[in-house]
Amino acid sequence: MQKYWDTPPPARPSAVAALLPEAVELRHAGRRLRLAPATVLAPMSGITDTVFRRFIRDLGGCGLIMTEFTSADGLVRSEKVARRYLSFAECERPIAAQLFGNDPEVMAEAAAVVEQMGFDSIDLNLGCPAKKVVKCNGGSGLLRDLPLLERLFLRLRKAVSLPFTVKFRAGWDEAHLVHVELARLAEASGVNGLALHARTREQGYSGQAQWRWIAEVKQAVSIPVFGNGDIRSPEDAAAMVAATGCDGVMIGRTAASNPWIFRQMESYRLTGAYAPPGPADRARLIGDYFERLVREGMPGGLGKMKQFASWFTHGVEGGARLRKAVYEARTETEALARVHAFFAEALALPATAAS
Ligand SMILES: Cc1cc2nc3c(=O)[nH]c(=O)nc-3n(C[C@H](O)[C@H](O)[C@H](O)COP(=O)(O)O)c2cc1C
Incomplete structure (x- = not known):
């Protein structure tokens, strides 16, 4: 689709x-x-x-x-x-x-x-x-x-x-x-x-x-x-x-x-001009969003993480891999750990795969 x-x-x-x-x-x-x-x-x-x-x-x-x-x-x-x-x-x-x-x-x-x-x-x-x-x-x-x-x-x-x-x-x-x-x-x-x-x-x-x-x-x-x-x-x-x-x-x-x-x-x-967000901005945002969901105990937190990942990771280098990692997580803390791991790697090494 x-x-x-x-x-x-x-x-x-x-x-x-x-x-x-x-x-x-x-x-x-x-x-x-x-x-x-x-x-x-x-x-x-x-x-x-x-x-x-x-x-x-x-x-x-x-x-x-x-x-x-x-x-x-x-x-x-x-x-x-x-x-x-x-x-x-x-x-x-x-x-x-x-x-x-x-x-x-x-x-x-x-x-x-x-x-x-x-x-x-x-x-x-x-x-x-x-x-x-x-x-x-x-x-x-x-x-x-x-x-x-x-x-x-x-x-x-x-x-x-x-x-x-x-x-x-x-x-x-x-x-x-x-x-x-x-x-x-x-x-x-x-x-x-x-x-x-x-x-x-x-x-x-x-x-x-x-x-x-x-x-x-x-x-x-x-x-x-x-x-x-x-x-x-x-x-x-x-x-x-x-x-x-x-x-x-x-x-x-x-x-x-x-x-x-x-x-x-x-x-x-x-x-008349504006700056696009960099990978570090994106990493901070998705990490913070997930952390707040966990901390504040939002109802349906894991579902929200998956939905947010699906919107938010388009345009992120290697976004398909990140989406998969989040979709496959079984708990909110696991999803958060996967996001941190993804961006730690992405920010340390220049990513090659496009989403
Ligand atoms: C996932 C999703 C949920 C939406 N929920 C609402 C809603 O609760 N109330 C509402 O008036 N419109 C809702 N809309 C419509 C949006 O507010 C907006 O009118 C529509 O997406 C068109 O604007 P856009 O092209 O900027 O996205 C929703 C749209 C989407 C994609």
């Missing part, structure tokens, strides 16, 4: 680095949440846990961090859900909690929990294409029911005084695009910012994100619009801003394979 990282980036128009916006504000009833720079770590289930988010913060350049999506139902029913998905450290601020669900009353209750937990803003997921979420009319399933969406927006808006954003796809499929209508409805219902993943539900993650849909949303509303989809480099981010006029950019998969992307974008914005 062809993977995201095997596909060469599509040709994008050249753009000026300085176009990357320096800051953007989410405003609600006298509250202002300033995001500087105007960059967002996209919510990614299974990836953007608190350990990963702190890495992104430590590396610098990210304006807003988001949690993994969390079931509103689960949150109001069980404290465990809040502990597992919504625990965060102060250093992660500003941080938004992302919820999914379809019942306005449950959503309002869950939003109140999020506010009580001290989050800086709240985001509603209208993009998840997963069957089990869509089946219950959550995530992108809601793109087919704008009247229900309006009720959700209004109820959630009333429930909290936090800035409230919506992350959505452009429609169920190309024959049913709702991005402009949805954006206008959201703005009229008091939503304070929008992030569009410029694909339909039917597309999943295939094909190319249609950045022109982001431009159409930007033209339709005056609240901040974040563009999302297929940014793989600072140059791509600047090209998206040039092509769409979006107020900020949101980055998902690239952050998992290159967590330095936010720092690189900031450097690119300021100087």
Whole structure:
């Protein structure tokens, strides 16, 4: 199966680095949440846990961090859900909690929990294409029911005084695009910012994100619009801003394979250049990530290590060997020891095998 990282980036128009916006504000009833720079770590289930988010913060350049999506139902029913998905450290601020669900009353209750937990803003997921979420009319399933969406927006808006954003796809499929209508409805219902993943539900993650849909949303509303989809480099981010006029950019998969992307974008914005990470940086990052998983006893630590290795080792010299070593580990400490051994060897001897 062809993977995201095997596909060469599509040709994008050249753009000026300085176009990357320096800051953007989410405003609600006298509250202002300033995001500087105007960059967002996209919510990614299974990836953007608190350990990963702190890495992104430590590396610098990210304006807003988001949690993994969390079931509103689960949150109001069980404290465990809040502990597992919504625990965060102060250093992660500003941080938004992302919820999914379809019942306005449950959503309002869950939003109140999020506010009580001290989050800086709240985001509603209208993009998840997963069957089990869509089946219950959550995530992108809601793109087919704008009247229900309006009720959700209004109820959630009333429930909290936090800035409230919506992350959505452009429609169920190309024959049913709702991005402009949805954006206008959201703005009229008091939503304070929008992030569009410029694909339909039917597309999943295939094909190319249609950045022109982001431009159409930007033209339709005056609240901040974040563009999302297929940014793989600072140059791509600047090209998206040039092509769409979006107020900020949101980055998902690239952050998992290159967590330095936010720092690189900031450097690119300021100087027009940025440095790629070296093997020692990569060794430190994966070693630290694994150590923290072990130390903090994250649930499913070994599974997370394997998943992280699969994203993160692409572009690492000898990455295939490292992935295999991690996949075959039986315990978390064994996986960590294998990572240390791999990089000790790789950093001492010039590696020859390409991943
Ligand atoms: C493994 C994975 C998990 C994801 N989980 C979420 C999620 O919890 N909530 C959400 O809104 N989007 C989720 N997404 C979608 C991303 O936030 C983002 O919209 C998408 O990957 C497109 O952006 P990108 O091209 O920068 O990756 C996920 C994507 C991936 C690859």
